[in-house]
Amino acid sequence: MTMKNHHTAKSTAQIAVCLIMLLLGFGPGAMAATNVSGTIAVDTTWNLAGSPYIVTGSITVQGVDGADEVTTLTIEPGVQVRFNANTYLFIGDSNGNPGALVAQGTAAAPIRFTANSTTPSAGFWHGIQLRNTVHDATTRMEHCTVEYAGKNNYGTNALQIESASPTIFSCLFTNSGNYDLYFSGTVGGSIANCTFNHGVNFGGTGQVAFSGNTVNWNNSYPVQLPADNVSTFVAGTTFSGLETSSALQVTGSYLTMDSTWKSTIPYVLGTMYLRGLDGSDGVTTLILEPGVEIRMNSSSYFFVGGNSGNPGALVAHGTAAAPIRFTANSTTPSAGYWRGIQLQNTSYDTTTRMEYCNIEYAGIASGGVHALQIENSAPTIVSCQFTNSGNYDLYFSGTVGGSITNCTFNHGVNFGGTGQVAFSGNTVNWNNGYPVQLPADNVSTFVAGTTFSGLETSSALQVTGSYLTMDSTWKSTIPYVLGTMYLRGLDGSDGVTTLILEPGVEIRMNSSSYFFVGGNSGNPGALVAHGTAAAPIRFTANSTTPSAGYWRGIQLQNTSYDTTTRMEYCNIEYAGIASGGVHALQIENSAPTIVSCQFTNSGNYDLYFSGTVGGSITNCTFNHGVNFGGTGQV
CATH class of the missing domain: 1.20.5 (Single alpha-helices involved in coiled-coils or other helix-helix interfaces)
Structure with missing residues (x-):
């Protein structure tokens, strides 16, 4: 016993x-640890019998051994490779002979690259570097765990792929001292089903096939990718552990490949140029899916297309429930933090569409840039909202077109271009510092398609330019400020450009300005100003303290169209300048119909005739006389 x-x-x-x-x-056989270091120049296999392999000094795998003339290090499933402090594993080199690594573990018996320490810390050893002469077709890491590698202060990373195209499959990276995965040079290959805990930094060029990977987010080591690599990476990656401040860092300035950015993570951008010839249509296109958030760095632009050269298209289709957000990359942004979106000359009009997008903190007044600039292009903008702009929300230049529908503006619209844009269902929350500014030919469609809110006594739409050449109707939803205006042209089925002013319209004329209808010769024009007793039309001074003769007056000239031109229930105030020999209403070689109009505070005669005249003047009130200097019967 x-x-x-x-x-x-x-x-x-x-x-x-x-x-x-x-x-x-x-494990069994592990007591016979194998020390390794230096250059491996012949084909070598590390097996369980020799495991663990202790890397006492950095190793370089490089040579021309074997039938394939590529020196290959093969590591069998379950092997452990333990690195002494500050050591590397180099496969290949920047030049010279090739090298290959075949480290194919299994789910049950992974290969472990780790620190030779019982108390390791992150960054204990430098990492694995697959370099320029690595043999891409052979090199494969599968079911490998890479631990405690990469040194931030040395700029080394757990796995560095340098001008190489390996296959990395089902690998796990933990406790790195710098990035888990770093690319440099021209790279390719594939990264599939891997798990990263310390980020990915793509400092190279080329395309890598990413699929089925997981990034457990670390804000100190965010994913950094060139714009052309973002689409494939995000499509093949699950992100976990994201915080409010987490975002993928988009590096470089050019997006040249067709791309789709998903809403699984926000994106941080510096100035970005979206242009190229990619795809079957020959137009590089960026698709932003609903819910995407773009965070722009300070003073940065987002260009679509260019003034010349290659085209670009932006397809930003948000939804009411999941809008796309263009905003500032700041937790405490101010108006005008970034410069804005510019849809330029070569932006592809057929495709470019922004729908349910929120544009925030863009536009810089001192730089003359605006939240959304449409330059020689004709995009479709639907249900977008602009807030906290540092300059105008929307600015047009060059020859433009397209449509702006159901949008909300809080910092005005400035139409500095030419052409016709279809406006409908928009809202302008008025800001007197950034009033709406439009050429006369664009006023009618804009006002017809816009609701104005928050108007103050001094609020008014600024009509720019001097010529109204298209048939127009101006509604009474907002006052209008004009400089000298020439109403003349051949628009419409009657061949006469006609301006209709609806009851209650208020026209505020700038100092010393005229309002001409028709001309002494040339194209005709017609003014149909039909007010009512309850809602008269008012022509007045653009001043809070006007004096008599502030502006020069209305002139119905030789080519004004008599059959149509009619002023009814109009109040004409502060017009006519004695020193200039101009009057509040001058009828020159024309025969209009003037009914129930009132003239006050004129600086010269209320009514003056010259040339051969006719028409009728009925139920009008004059306070500063009538001077009939013409001929004919009125």
Whole structure:
């Protein structure tokens, strides 16, 4: 009995020692640790019998051994490779002979690249570097765990792929001291089903096939990718552990490949140029899916197309429930933090569409840039909202077109271009510092398609330019400020450009300005100003303290169209300048119909005739006289 008990105690002790060894990672055969260092120039296999392999000095795998003339290091499933402090594993080199790494573990027996320490810290060893002469077709890491590698202060990373195209499959990266994965040079290959805990930094060029990967987010080591690599990476990646401030860093300035950016993570951009010839249509197109958030760095632009050269298209289709957000990359942004979106000359009109987009903190007044600038292009903008702009929300230049529908503006619209844009269902929350400014030919469609809110007594739409050449109707939803205006042209089925002013319209004329209808010769024009007793039309001074003769007056000239021109229930105030020999209403070689109009505070005669005149003047009130200097019967 005593012998039996003695053998039992001895066996128990042996079992305990074995268990401790297993827990420490010393399996069968592991007691025979293999020290390795230096250059491996012949084909070599590291197997379980020699595991763990202790890397006492940096290793370079490079040579022309074997039938393929590529020196290959093969590591079998379950092997552990333990690195001394500050050591590397180099496969290939920047030039010279090739090298290859075949590290194919299994899910049950992964290969482990780790620190040779019982108390390692992140960045204990430098990492694995697959370099320029690596043999891409052979090099493969599968079911590998890479631990404690990469040194931030040395700029080394757990796995560095330098001008190489390896296959990396089902690998796990933990406790890195810098990025888990870093690319440089021209790269390719594939990264599939891997798990990253310390970010990915794509500092190279080329395309890598990403699929099925997981990034457990670390704000200190965010994913950094060139714009052309974002689409494939995000499509093949699950992000977890994201915080409010987390965002993918888009590096570089050019997006040249067709791309789709998903809403699984926000994106941080500097100035970006979206242009190129990619795809079957020959137009580089960026599609932003609903819910995407773009965070723009300070003073940055987002260009679509260019003034010349290659085209670009932006398809930003948000939804009411998941709008796309263009905003500032700041937790405490101010108006005008970034410069804005510019849809330029070569932006592709057929495709470019922004729908349910929120544009925030864009436009810089001192730089003359605006939240959304449409330059020689004709995009479709639907249900977009502009807030906290530092300059105008929307600015047009060049020859423009397209449509603006159901949008909300809080910092005005400035139409500095030419052409016709279809406006409908928009809202302008008025800001007197950034009033709406439009050429006369664009006023009618804009006002017809816009609701104005928050108007103050001084609020008014600024009519720019001097010529109204298209048939127009101006509604009474907002006052209008004009400089000298020439109403003349051949528009419409009657070949006469006609301006209709609806009851209640208020026209505020700038100092010393005229309102001409028709001309002494040339194209005709017609003014149909039909007010009512309850809602008269008012022609007045653009001043809070006007004096008599502030502006020059209305002139119905030789080519004004008599059949149509009619002023009814109009009040003409502060017009006519004696020193200039101009009057509040001058009828020159024309025969209009003037009914129930009132003239006050004129600086010269209320009514003056010259040339051969006719028409009728009915139920009008004059306070500053009538001077009939013409001929004919009125």
